[in-house]
Amino acid sequence: MNKILKFSTFAAVAALIGGMTSAAMADALTIVSWGGAYTHSQVEAYHKPYTKMTGTKINSEDYSGGLAEVRAQVEAGNVTWDLLDVELSDAVRGCDEGILETIDASMLPAAPDGTPATDDFIDGALTDCAVATIVWSTVYAYDTTKFPAGGPKSMADFFDTSKFPGKRGLRKGAKPNLEFALIADGVKAADIYDVLSTSAGVDRAFAVLDKIKDDVIWWEAGAQPPQMLADGEVVMATAYNGRIFNAQVAENKPFEIVWDGQILDLDLWVIPKGSKNKAAALDFIKYSTDTQRLADQAKYISYGPARKSSSGMIGNHATAGIAMLPHMPTAPENMKTAILNDFEWWADHADEMNERFAAWLAK
Amino acid sequence: MIDTNDPLVRFIGVQKSYDGEILVVKDFNLDIARGEFLTMLGPSGSGKTTCLMMLAGFEPTTHGDIMLDGKPINNVAPHKRGIGMVFQNYALFPHMSVAENLAFPLEVRGMGKAETEEKVNRALDMVQLGGFGHRRPAQLSGGQQQRVAVARALVFDPQLVLMDEPLGALDKQLREQMQYEIKHIHERLGVTVVYVTHDQSEALTMSNRIAVFEDGIVQQLAAPADLYEKPDNAFVAQFIGENNRLNGIVKEISDDTATVELDSGDMVTAVRINVSQVGERSTLSLRPERVQVNADSTDFNNIFDATVRELIYLGDHIRTRVNVCGNDEFIIKVPNSSNVAHMSEGETIKIGWKTNDCRALDFYEGL
């Protein structure tokens, strides 16, 4: 067995060396992201101007999240992706696993007023292996036509099926349902992860979820919750805020976002370990995460820029022409009860919580 | 042996159509006597198998009645008719042993174990397959399978057994052997058999009576010898055995003879069978073995010159093709006896036949 493995490693290394020599100069970057409106916003705000400026072509590929493909590429020694847009938990986990290149945050450009990048990015946006571009959040939204007498206002309302009857849509997974459950149960935003770190706290979160278990339709892909709302399958659903915004603006759906208890998360650039175009990829990261570029992206999608200095530059939507700021998770109005996803906690507890969640679901 | 006054099976005015447009069986009337071996003979598509299937109950009649033992069976399900059947490809159940195959009809009838076993063994002995009971059908030769099929159709003592071209899949020699075996079993058991075949020699060998089918109609129903010697119409004459045809127009007609002017201008006298008036077209039928070479006019009233076209040596006789009266396909069977003069191709010979051997029939339009 070991011989076989050694042989395959040898073959992989040989392929890697062969590949490296032929691609010493980068004339194209392969950038992988989530597709749809989100990739569109990146292409408009980053890719096109970058290609215009440097002449480097960009191949845009779609994926559905997770690090499986990156890990496979790195282990096979045949890395074809140069840059990847990942969630925070994957950025941390991938860094731990050693399948991502480290990125020195001090090389990033300073804000226009001279503030160094390390201070300009919001807390948690820079990690050993990743640079954040946007802040997105998981919120819940409801169909206004279903509640003519006034819709839900708080996270507690979401879990109250007697006050607001009807099916709920929830992401199939422990994250961020445990946080939502505790917020609804009255736990303060700052205490959420402390409570969750005790076994009584986890029991408490599941007990809250138990209350609506029979009324939940679970979703997995981000496109599902707006569709479920539109179909009338559910009356309210947790969702990524950009997806709901898109349904509101592009499809004129009567949806309303409840920002109470929203859970902020980040999307970040990472470079798979062994990328053949590491230098070019780093250059692209520098370009795309400067203040102007991050602000530009907000013209196309309702995700907040990861730099504080970009916030003041957010304008109107590129086609709909409405002001984008109120739709940003980072807008002061929306931030009142927001909590930031604690990736450290999740990195430690994801396996146990997901197993427990799956066991809970199956019962 | 055959008593036609109390028939076992009666077809009364039976018609059958599959598509509502074409009648496959046009007007079928037939009485089958107890203990009779009756064969339905005809080319494929003539309606004979359809009649058999209606009798077995697998096809409903479109019109008319079928009576079995004096009772109408149109509305009796196949499994309640008590008719044994042997199928074209035997239809032995491949997942059962030979003994299980034979025991099947007995089990269905709720027969006890011991009795079943005894009857199965007796039936196997009857077809000389004692000791083969444990084998699977696939382990038997074609002839053996055929015997099992016959034994299975008989093991529950049906009064009537239907056989649908049962020997079609066997080679010639085996087929002939099986013909005799089936014939002997029939004679020994006295069971009534309705047998379907397109092979006329099989029909002639085995049957008490033969019903010749064509175009959904029974052309003639008769004993084998009568069918061959005395065909009622041109189709039967042509279908049964070898036949020479001469076409012409009836010139003169009497009670039992007719004089026909052939298309070549020659005049021939024949027995009047199926012609009604002077001036109509007729086909004369003449068996090849009834034609005499070097005939003289004292014994034969029809004598013509013939040119020898082809000689085929067949051991017991010489098959001779001649041109006579404008017919280039005229066959004569010349016995291979020492007193027959040697002939050669191209030679002109005198041939002749008796009026009694030549039958004036309806005009035959086929080839």
Add this chain to the structure above:
Amino acid sequence: MAVTATTPTADDIMLDASGMPLKQALAIAERNKRRKALIMALPLLAFILVSFIFPIIQMLFRSIDNPAIHDNIPNLSREIQDWDERAIPDEALFAILADDLRAAGKLKNQGKVATRLNYDITGSRSMITQTARKLKKKTEGPYKDWFIGLNEKWGEMRTWVALKKASQKYTASFYLNSIDMRYSETGKIVAQPEERQIYLTLFWRTFYISIAITLICVFLAYPISFLMATLPVRTSNMLMILVLLPFWTSLLVRTTSWIVLLQTQGTLNDLMVYFGFIDDENRIQMIYNMTGTIVAMSHILLPFMVLPLYSVMKTIPPSYMRAARSLGANQAYAFYKIYLPLTIPGVAAGSILVFILSVGYYITPALVGGRTGQLISNFIAFHMQKSLNWGLAAALGGVLLAAILLIYLAYNRIIGIDKMKMG
């Protein structure tokens, strides 16, 4: 009919034309034939080896392979095996750990150690990464109290027991995990706490859903196959196209159509409300649960049952049934004794095909399975793609593979694979 075989004696060995013993000549001819056959089969064999056998071996290897700790903190991994598990290790072992972790930190390998240990002890990931970070500044001992002061878990027995187990080069812990077991804090094999038991439930559910799908497919496919085998060719071709239609449509399109049909605001519920079978408040949940999985998968897998059944039924001449009828059996009895046994090979082939396919299906249950319609394959995919715990994914796959092999063997014993027919 007995045939007495004649065995050749030394005097009458048969020779061929050139004087070579006949048996030998035959053997040479046969050998050439075999060689030719082997050469023709070689490309396929090589393909199967590379694309099927080798990945399976690799997967099975990964399910016991455990290099993350063993390779990255090698000295501790070696020394800890001599620890007696009676009390917290002494300073010597802490010092080795400190050196190892510092070295791993330089190579950015501390994350791998942390992730691996976290599988066994939740929360130990941050303990390792934090310790490794702090070790950059602390260059000399004593370490023991410093470690425990940094994170009290270093002073717990279960941390060290887990570390000892997890640092072995090969491990059974993925397999234990895959059947809801684990190593206890004292190193014994015990069941997982109840709230984390999931995989056995899922294996059972996968098997009974698969059996249900197989039975539904038999039930649906049998009559339609019978029709197709007995109807005139033109009609049966039409039916065949209808049956094969799902084959030609993308899996996603089909699954989405089921969602449109079955969801609570969907066509079927609308119709039932319209005709008053149910009232608007009590619409029936037919999708995003086990029902959805069973319905959609039965639909998708139906052709795999119809095709073998049809091709077997096509070879059964109608005369068998007729023979049985003429021998006195009524329709039902003839079907039960004759037709059914003859179609068993087709049922057997179709069943094992559908069963094995449904055991491994994952897209459809993921889309329409909701809470109660998830199968084991969904969790294998989850551990491959999301949690990146490939060892556990491989172990789950290994258990599944073993279970299917067992079922296959039992099936072979009962029905006989040689009796199966695809047509």
